[in-house]
Amino acid sequence: MKFEVMDRSISRPLPPEELVEAGRQAELFRPAPDVWEWIQSVYLEEGAPLINYDHEHLVAADVAVLWTTAENIRHGRQIAGTAEIPNVKGTRWAKARERDQLMQWFGRIPEFLITLDAVTAAQDEDLNFCALCDHELYHCGLKLDRHGSVKYDRDGNAQFALRGHDVEEHIGVVARYGIVSAGVERLVAAALQTPLIAPAQISIACGNCLRA
Ligand SMILES: [Zn+2]
Numbered sequence: 327m328k329f330e331v332m333d334r335s336i337s338r339p340l341p342p343e344e345l346v347e348a349g350r351q352a353e354l355f356r357p358a359p360d361v362w363e364w365i366q367s368v369y370l371e372e373g374a375p376l377i378n379y380d381h382e383h384l385v386a387a388d389v390a391v392l393w394t395t396a397e398n399i400r401h402g403r404q405i406a407g408t409a410e411i412p413n414v415k416g417t418r419w420a421k422a423r424e425r426d427q428l429m430q431w432f433g434r435i436p437e438f439l440i441t442l443d444a445v446t447a448a449q450d451e452d453l454n455f456c457a458l459c460d461h462e463l464y465h466c467g468l469k470l471d472r473h474g475s476v477k478y479d480r481d482g483n484a485q486f487a488l489r490g491h492d493v494e495e496h497i498g499v500v501a502r503y504g505i506v507s508a509g510v511e512r513l514v515a516a517a518l519q520t521p522l523i524a525p526a527q528i529s530i531a532c533g534n535c536l537r538a
Contacts (some may be wrong), residue, residue, distance in 0.1 A: 329452040331524055334375040338452055339364050341393045341444035349445055353396035357431040361391040361442065365459055376456060376523060381463045383484055389466065390428075390436035393444040400536045406446045407458050408533030409465035411488055412439040437486050438466040441533075457526040465489050465534050491535065 328337040398405040467489030469477040493509040
């Protein structure tokens, strides 16, 4: 599917027909190597149309993408995407089972796993899909020490970690007390400027943010 952003023509990958046809009737998962290739060409590579230097560390990261049709509703909204570090939680067998599944899907254990809802993606506006992918990439962060410096392993490779929200505050607190932190100040400033890419229309329902 082709669309225009900032005078650049972009085409985006759609979920496989098999998943779109199955819809919510079947809880399917399918690897999406084409989506990771698309993400690299749209956000990460030099000259990419929506290049985002905040994700620069992901050029060297091993990221895998998965489509799903499984329903996942939280706070009344279907989750459109999640980002996780796979194979870190669970019992020994649960982890071994997950490793086996990841090997079957990807032939490796990726450093980050992004899961996208195929049903939402098939119907979504192109820009919303772009905003969702950008959002999930922001969760794929670097591990920092308590001084805010990047942590490296013994081989000198930067270590990865899931990254939370930039801003943690209640709307009610801001309404009552104003701009109470530097994070809120930066969010307000960002919201008031013209969007660097273009305005997306629907809010992002992300599984990492919409915690139960
Ligand atoms: Zn999120």
